[in-house]
Structures are given as C-alpha cells and as structure tokens.
Amino acid sequence: MRILAVDMGTGTQDILLFDSSQPVENALQMIMPSATEIAAGRIRRATSEGRPVVLSGVTAGGGPCAWALERHLEAGLSAFATPEAAKTFDDDLEAVRRLGVTLISEDEAAGVEGERVRLGDLDLDAIGAALSAFDVDTQFDGLALGCLDHGASPPGYSDRLFRFDHLRRVVAARNDLRAFAYLPQELPEYLTRARALMDAAGPDVPAVFLDTGPAAALGALQDPRVAGHDERLVLNLGNMHALAFHLRGTRILSLYEHHTGELTAGQLVDFTQRLIDGTLAHEEVFGTKGHGVYYLPAGRHGADAESAHPIAGEDSPGREPVEERADDGPLIAVTGPQRGRLRGSALTPYFAVPHGGMMVSGCYGLLWAFAEKHPKHADEVLDALGISTAPAG
Numbered sequence: 128m129r130i131l132a133v134d135m136g137t138g139t140q141d142i143l144l145f146d147s148s149q150p151v152e153n154a155l156q157m158i159m160p161s162a163t164e165i166a167a168g169r170i171r172r173a174t175s176e177g178r179p180v181v182l183s184g185v186t187a188g189g190g191p192c193a194w195a196l197e198r199h200l201e202a203g204l205s206a207f208a209t210p211e212a213a214k215t216f217d218d219d220l221e222a223v224r225r226l227g228v229t230l231i232s233e234d235e236a237a238g239v240e241g242e243r244v245r246l247g248d249l250d251l252d253a254i255g256a257a258l259s260a261f262d263v264d265t266q267f268d269g270l271a272l273g274c275l276d277h278g279a280s281p282p283g284y285s286d287r288l289f290r291f292d293h294l295r296r297v298v299a300a301r302n303d304l305r306a307f308a309y310l311p312q313e314l315p316e317y318l319t320r321a322r323a324l325m326d327a328a329g330p331d332v333p334a335v336f337l338d339t340g341p342a343a344a345l346g347a348l349q350d351p352r353v354a355g356h357d358e359r360l361v362l363n364l365g366n367m368h369a370l371a372f373h374l375r376g377t378r379i380l381s382l383y384e385h386h387t388g389e390l391t392a393g394q395l396v397d398f399t400q401r402l403i404d405g406t407l408a409h410e411e412v413f414g415t416k417g418h419g420v421y422y423l424p425a426g427r428h429g430a431d432a433e434s435a436h437p438i439a440g441e442d443s444p445g446r447e448p449v450e451e452r453a454d455d456g457p458l459i460a461v462t463g464p465q466r467g468r469l470r471g472s473a474l475t476p477y478f479a480v481p482h483g484g485m486m487v488s489g490c491y492g493l494l495w496a497f498a499e500k501h502p503k504h505a506d507e508v509l510d511a512l513g514i515s516t517a518p519a520g
Contacts, residue, residue: 128507130269130497134339135248135324135488136161137190138366138464141488144267147511151482151491157257158486162248167191169244170199179205179241183233185323186214187246188274190367200227207239212246214319218279218286231280248274248320249327267502270334271493273342275345276320291384291419293318302423304348304377307341308496310334311377318501333504337496339363340370340384343494348377349463349481349512356458360403362476363488364463365393371399383407385417387465405459418467460486482512 134141142157160168170192173180180199193216200206206228208216213223213230224230231239249272252445255265277423280289293315311325311334321336328334337345343363347353353361355454362371369387374382394415400406402420409420461469461476462485469476476506481491491512498508509515 128269128504129264129267130271130494130508131253132271132487132490132493132497133266133273134342134487134493135188135272135274136339136365136367136464136489137188137488138164140248141490142280143494144258144263145490145494145508145511147507151501151511151513154482154487155258155263156487156490157254159257159477160343160462161188161191162250163192164435165287166244166246167195168484169242170195171212173242173244174199174202174204176242177204179207179239181236181239181243182208182210182212182215182228182246183242183243183462184209184246185327186319187248187323188320189215190241192244192246192277196228197226202418204409205229205241207236207241210238211323214279215246217321219282221267240407247327248324251327267332269332269497269504270328271337271490272324272334272499273325273337273339273489273493274320275339275365276313278320279319280317285499287413287416287418289317291413291421294382294384294418295421298379298382298423300420302378304345304372304374304379305499307334307338307497308499310500311336317459319435323493327406333480333501335493335497335500338491339365339489341372342489342492342496343370343462344372345377345495346481346488347460347479347494348493349514350460350479352477353458353460353479353481360399360457360459361479362395362399362459362461362469364461364465364468367462369395370463373401373402373415379423381405381420381422383412383417383420383439384413385412387468389416392468392472396468396474399459399474400509 130145134144139158140161144155170180188282196338208228217223258265277286280286314322344361347361358375360373370384407420410418459474459476460479462479483487497503
C-alpha cells in the first residue's frame with residue numbers, strides 16, 4: 128500500500144511517500160518550503176516591486192505570509208483578498224478589513240491587477256511534479272495530512288486559549304495520542320484550516336488528518352530507544368510551536384504548548400522539568416504568550432485506561448537493543464527542527480530519530496494515524512512500521 132504523508136509546518140512541509148512493500152527506510156522523502164513561506168515570498172516580491180497583491184484560495188497557515196502582508200500594507204501598498212483566503216489572517220473578516228485589506232469575490236479577483244497569490248496548504252500538483260521529475264509513480268492509495276489549527280475562535284476570545292481548549296477537549300474524551308486523528312467527515316466545524324486542507328485532498332482516496340504536535344509525538348515513539356521506555360516526555364520543537372507530552376505508552380499524563388520563539392532555552396528546560404514534576408501552572412504558560420498546561424485528572428491515565436499499541440522492542444526481530452536511562456525519571460525525547468536549542472542542556476535530551484529520519488517524524492505519526500482510522504489497512508501499515516497490533520499486556 129502506498130500512502131502519501133504531508134506534514135505542513137511553518138517553515139517546511141515534510142513529505143513522505145510510504146510503500147508497505149518496501150522497508151520503511153526506503154520511503155521517498157522531501158523537505159520543502161511550507162505553503163505559508165512560499166506565499167510570503169510572493170507577497171514580498173510584490174512589495175519590492177511596488178505592486179498590489181491579490182489573495183485567493185482557501186484558509187491556510189498564517190505566520191510568515193501574515194507577517195509579509197503586514198509589511199506590504201505598512202509600505203502603503205494595496206492588498207485584495209477573497210473571504211476564504213482572508214480567514215488565513217483572521218477568522219473575523221472585519222479584523223482583516225481593519226488591517227487595510229479590501230475583500231472581494233473570486234470573480235472580482237480575476238479582474239484585479241497585481242501579484243496573484245493563491246493560498247492553500249496542500250498542492251498535490253506540485254508534489255506530483257516533483258516526484259515525476261525523478262520518474263516516480265505518483266499514484267497512491269491513501270493520504271495522511273497534518274497541520275496545526277488554532278481553530279475559529281469566537282470574537283473576543285483568545286485564539287491561543289481556543290486552541291488549547293481543543294487539545295483538552297480531545298484528551299478528556301479519550302486519553303490517547305491517536306484520539307487526535309480524524310477522518311475528513313469527523314473534523315469539528317471550528318477546525319477551518321484542517322477542513323480546508325482535507326477538502327483539497329478530494330474524496331478519491333482514503334484520508335486522515337492529524338494535528339502536527341501529536342503527529343510528531345507518535346513519530347518519535349517509533350524510535351527504538353523511545354519505544355523502550357513506557358514513561359517518556361516527548362517535546363516537539365517546531366519552528367513556531369513547542370508541544371510537550373508526558374506519556375505512559377500513548378496515554379497522556381500532562382502536556383503544555385507554547386510558541387518556540389517566545390521561550391529561552393532556560394525556560395524550555397524549566398517548563399519541561401516542572402511539567403514532569405507537576406508544578407508548571409497553566410497561568411504561567413498562558414501569561415508568557417503560550418497556550419497552556421493540562422494535567423490529566425487522577426485515574427485518567429492508570430491501568431483502567433485504554434491499552435496502547437506498543438512499538439516492537441528489543442525482543443522483536445530487526446530492532447536494535449534499547450539503552451536504558453540511569454535514573455528513574457521518564458526518558459526525555461526531543462524532535463523538531465528547533466531541537467538544537469536544547470543541545471547540551473540540563474534536560475540531557477535524547478534526539479529521537481524514528482526510522483532514521485528526524486524531519487519526517489510527523490509523517491511517521493501520520494501513518495500511524497492512518498492505520499488507526501482505516502482498520503482494514505491497519506495490519507499492513509503497522510507491520511511495516513514495526514508497531515505491534517497486540518495490546519500491551
């Protein structure tokens with residue numbers, strides 16, 4: 128079975144073409160600029176040339192393209208956007224107007240002169256063209272897609288808190304990293320970016336959505352050393368967001384989410400240590416421009432919780448022996464493109480490298496999510512990833 132996994136981040140989009148008939152290490156990989164970075168570059172080009180920008184398409188990731196649009200408007204240049212594209216910058220269209228953007232229809236956009244920038248997180252044509260350039264068959268049997276979605280928060284309500292409310296809601300309903308996986312028709316209405324991403328995938332092949340943070344964690348769990356510890360702290364240091372899960376198996380003991388750029392290396396160490404200790408306060412994280420902290424109530428992560436699928440460990444054929452930690456605390460595993468910020472820190476982190484590829488950790492997590500939501504393909508996918516289908520005993 129061939130599955131195309133695309134993990135859309137702020138700086139990069141990480142692409143993996145998985146084939147269950149081949150060793151997973153042979154999966155084709157591309158680390159390319161993210162959709163928002165591509166859009167930002169086109170906006171900056173318009174700014175340097177003194178031309179208007181005409182934004183169309185769908186709701187997509189902000190960050191770099193939003194900052195580029197702000198600089199464009201500050202330069203006294205015009206910007207036009209269709210309503211769906213405008214929601215990339217704020218779910219409140221009046222707020223977008225206040226920025227100085229003129230809202231127009233798709234038909235009107237076709238007649239406006241300027242740099243045309245079509246927003247959208249998924250470009251299957253571009254991926255297909257890149258694969259075709261190397262004579263790779265572009266057909267696939269499934270799609271596994273990920274992005275980080277703050278959600279469409281109500282007017283006046285913090286989008287940081289709204290995002291964290293979603294994380295808590297999911298974990299409270301089912302305490303398992305895999306609970307963040309959705310079939311397209313299961314996505315909540317308020318996850319507008321995720322819904323636009325899945326709509327772009329089309330209805331032709333089985334698909335799954337998984338948030339980038341849980342995707343990175345599920346990917347890191349496929350590293351043999353991480354897999355050898357039932358209790359672990361997995362910290363994903365993305366270009367924009369830092370998300371830590373204190374885990375037992377795939378069950379969550381606690382978590383925090385922050386913005387990577389708002390934290391010093393010292394704060395990252397302090398917040399992570401205190402999450403493990405249970406002394407990190409939600410108000411402290413939110414008050415430093417982060418999202419929040421959540422501790423699972425007593426009993427929600429004990430023996431009565433749902434069993435997790437274990438990763439094949441040192442007793443399984445083809446797996447390396449697992450190195451044990453000297454102390455009794457959880458293994459601290461770090462992944463993500465900003466992981467170097469903790470190199471040599473007091474956390475003594477282990478840099479997880481699932482299947483030999485750190486930058487596609489999220490893609491490996493997306494594959495696990497695909498197996499979770501498409502049971503008829505589960506054994507084939509999980510066997511190829513080295514994940515046991517038997518519950519932990």
